[in-house]
Amino acid sequence: MADPWTSERQAGIAPPDLWDPLVRISHWGIAFIVVMNALFTKGGSPLHLWLGWIGMALLLLRLVWGVLGPVEARFSAFPPSPRAALSHLRGLVSGRAPQYRSHNPAGALMVYAFWVTLAVVIGTGLLRTGGQTPMQAARDAAAVASGDWSVLVTETDGGGESRFGTLPGEVHTVAANLLLILAALHVAGVAVESRAMRRNLVAPMLTGSKRRRG
């Protein structure tokens, strides 16, 4: 402890002690859904659809929050800039990376990559199911089970293939795997950054720092 006086007053430029609740809820919700749907639920199953739709809602909410939200949640606080990301990574290596108000430039690129990939996964998932909500899928399944096969007629060629053929399905799978790779990179990035900055980056995404204030 260098100086007990200044410990109370932190510089203004630093990531938040605690991300706002919406960022946290959407972050962990989407993390949970990506892991569940990529690894545990069966593609096309009702649970897979439910989780996918919830994920879509969370993504939409987060994107709206990127315009409406507080400063550090807004897109303007972390513009995508590969050049800034590179110089940040160089700074990390040399141990002179500055603090940022929101996501650091490398993290920001990760965020955008994640959102785009997530949107692709969700979009292809919707194409694959013909845009059916889980409720509609359940109703149709119930109808088929009760002997009314007419709902099957509307689907030109059933069995997970939409009018775009198998392409959406393939893109869905590839993009989902890409999501897992991005997630792994993200976790590694947080670990490296936390070490380099000597700053716990996970706490702000959970419940805030344990540091006693006031």
Added chain:
Amino acid sequence: MKVPFLKPGSQRRRPVAVATFLVVQTLAAVFFVGDALGELLSDADGTHSSFEMLVAVALITGMIFGGMELRRTLERMRTQEAALAVASGALADVIRAQFANWGLTGAEQDVAFLGLKGLDVAEIAEIRGSAQGTVRAQLTKVYAKAGVSNRAQFAALFVEDLLGASLVEPVAKAG
């Protein structure tokens, strides 16, 4: 300084509640609009869908208002926290000036400040990486210079400031 009613934790519960509600609202909106769109595509029933449109608009408007309310709450909290930080910063300045006035050395000032914050001798020794005996001796010297005989009296000198009473009576400089 532990001031329970100013703990950030209790203040943070409200935005979490608002955000949770907003998430539920969004889920409702997305599922409802998705369902309505699906029905609209399969069989276009005029009156039915115009009602659903109304509900959809209401849900989405509610979402946006919820979002704005949440942002206002967060910003208000931030302003309050900033004001609190300024206040505690101002108090720290007052304390620092008083310490200098008493002629405390640098080490004594640090120890005295940690003592004011409610840390006991063992904790101060651990933070400063010095022996407990040293810390105890430094605190004794601090109390002597401030003209008080124990920590409670020492802290009371500054509580007066917080309560808005006159500044600490200038004590004859002892060292």
